[in-house]
Amino acid sequence: MFERIFGGPGGLIPNPIQKRVWKVALYVIALLVVIFVLTPLYMMIVVAVQTPETLFSGGQLTLIPPALSLENFKTLINETSTVSYFVNSVIITGASVLLSTALAVVSGYSLTRYDLAGKSIIARVVLFSYMISPIVLAIPLYIIFFRLKSIIARVVLFSYMISPIVLAIPLYIIFFRLGLLNQYISAVLAVTAISAPFSIWLMWQYFQNIPIAYEESAWTRGASRWRAARDIVLPLARPGYISVAIFAFAVAWNDYTMVKVVLNDQALYPLTVGSELIFQEVFVGWGEQMSMMLIMSFPPFLVAAFLQNYLLQGFNLGHG
Structure with a gap:
């Protein structure tokens, strides 16, 4: 009908x-x-x-x-530790974005180009380990780098599906044994552990859409692998790693759980954790609370406003 x-x-x-x-x-x-x-x-x-x-x-x-x-x-700035918390957020978020983006670019490039780069690595390993039978090392390395690279990439993506709270206790134990608790580096590494899996998977997908022929053309003209990657691949992959940086920024700037686990010193707290302490103060009312929320929302808004074109191109995986 x-x-x-x-x-x-x-x-x-x-x-x-x-x-x-x-x-x-x-x-x-x-x-x-x-x-x-x-x-x-x-x-x-x-x-x-x-x-x-x-x-x-x-x-x-x-x-x-x-x-x-x-x-x-003015009340937040003059009578609370908002400025200190904001600076801590900038430090932790900035370092996490740089680390997560670098890991994603290096890992994504390796997962898509390792069948070409892996031969020279295996050759060097075999050369420097000549006292061991070369075939003992060559076969496992070949299986790992050549045959399992797609499996490795998917395992990395699967790890992103696990709730971050599952990593909290293991990371706490690791940082405690290494003496890294209550330091910026522990917060940076903890937050990066959340954003890195998806970032690596995204760059792996993006690099697959950049033809290897571009690099081969540069190699035939005498360019090294590093120079070809720097001058050809990285400019083409700009939307991809900027999207990764935006994603890492969103995760790091808004994270509460992992930072709370590895930091106990209030002087190192970012806005997400520090705002909880501010809201517990007696003189803080609705106006101050909404002002804090507005301060926390302003940087993400600026990032999304100025980089939205790169974000859309990056998640389009190079097909746009």
Whole structure:
């Protein structure tokens, strides 16, 4: 029956009207989604830029502020450790982004090009270990680097499916034995352990879409493998590793669990953990809390606003 009414030229409703109905429905759904997403953001901004006196004037929440005020931000900066927490977030996030992106680029390139680079590695290993039978080393290395590279890549992706809290206790034990607890390096490594698996898988997929012929052409003209990768592959892979950097930034900036596990010193806490302590203080009200949320949201918003084109290209895996 529905096919008779809506389906094609023979339907009771003409095609132009059907297209208009679907178009209006699409716009209505999009508008509802925008309202659903922007309403909490608007409430956060409205509460953050009002003084306590105007926020609940008349006993009701003021949704249209009569005047804008930065009093809540000044309170956070002058009377709390917000600046220190913000600096810690920048340090931990920046280091984690650099480490995760570097691991992803190196691992992704190796997983896609190792069948070419692995021969020279095996040759050198066999040369320097001539006292051992070469075949003893050559066969296992060949199996690992050549035959299992796709399996290794998928195992790396599978590890991302595991909840990060599962890694918390093992990482705590490792950092405790190494004497790395309550240091920036422990927080950086813990957060990188969460973002690295998916980052590596993404770069592995992206490098597969860059033809090896580009590098072979450079090799025939005398370029080394490193120079060909630096001057040819990396520029082509820019959308991929920028997408990886954005993903690593989102994971590191918003992480709470792993940082809380490996850091006990409040002086090293990032915003995600430090804000919990600030919210427990007696003088902190709704305005200060929303101001803190706005401070935490501003850097991700800037990253997404300025790098969104790279993000879309990167997750398109080179097909766009």
